[in-house]
Structures are given as structure tokens and as C-alpha cells.
Amino acid sequence: MQNFAKYMNKGQETELKANSKESGLAQFVRVHKDNNIDWSIIPYIQKHSGLPVFVKGVMCKEDARIALDNGADGIYVSNHGARQLDTTPATIEVLKEIVDEASLFARENSTKRVEILFDGGVRTGSDVLKALALGADTVWIGRPVPWALSCEGTKGVENVIRLLNQELKEAMLKCGCNSIEDIK
């Protein structure tokens, strides 16, 4: 538990209690959850980092709209692997409504197309194809990477990427798509 003490903000160190029923990691995460964060964090991060800000974990068009109204540069459709809330909708089910909302926002505000990132349950090349067809610009994977890493290290991860690539190409062939643009 003390391993985490050095990462605490000043004054928070005492909040890590040795006799707590929570693990040191659980205490660390809890103390660092700032429940006062609101959407104004988006321009704040943009200003102080000088980087574009993508909002991850968006699962409905209403939240996509709020994020964009608050200056988000892009939307990352994700349910964090459904690890926080089980029985949450699948990300693929909500992707289209968010893509449509982002397009509407861009038209209304005469801005460039809003970039849409996507993840959640992507396990095959045809999953990638479906997400691209529904309007995702980039498709990400989470757990397949640590799973492959734990089985075969670097080689395992390379294999996952190679397989996904191969499956995506095969799925594209079968759908008559010669390029990623054709999928869209």
C-alpha cells in the first residue's frame, strides 16, 4: 500500500490507511476520483496541454452532443469493456446514433467532420468492418492485447494484429470492398 503513497497529492497521503478493508490500489483509485469534474474540463485540458481532446466512454447521442458543445475534438464510443456496469448496451448498438449526431453537429456548426473512435468487444476482422461501415474512423482493441501478451508475449500481440488484418481483408473481399473508403 505504501507503494502508492508517493503518488498522492499533498495532504492525501494520510488517506491511505493500513488497516482499511480496501486494498491500497482501491484506496488510491477512490481518492483520485474527482467527483467535481464536469464538462468544463475539456477546454481546460485543451488549454493546458495544447492537445486535441477526445472524450472516451460516450454511449449515447445526448452525451456526444454535450461533449461537442463543450469543445471536444472527437468522440470515443466505448463502454470501457463493460467493466464498470454489466448489462450496459454494446458499443456497436449505439455507434450509429452517435455518428449521426456528430455529423449533425458538424453541419450545424460548419465545422470539419468530427472524428469517431470505437472499441468494445472487437474480436474479428468482420467486427472491424462492421464498425467502419457504421461510421467509426478508427477501431481499437483492448483485452485481446493483454491476453495475447500473457500467452506469447510480443509474438502473441503481433499475431493478434496480423489475424485481425487478414480477417478484415477477407471480410472486405467478400463484401466487394477494395478499400477502407469503400466500406464507408
Ligand SMILES: Cc1cc2nc3c(=O)[nH]c(=O)nc-3n(C[C@H](O)[C@H](O)[C@H](O)COP(=O)(O)O)c2cc1C
Ligand atoms: C483491465 C482493464 C482496465 C481498463 N482501464 C480503463 C481505464 O482506466 N480507463 C478507460 O477509459 N478504459 C479502461 N479500460 C477499457 C479499455 O480502455 C477499452 O475501452 C476496452 O478494454 C475495449 O474493449 P475490449 O477489451 O472488449 O476490446 C480497461 C480495460 C481493461 C480490460
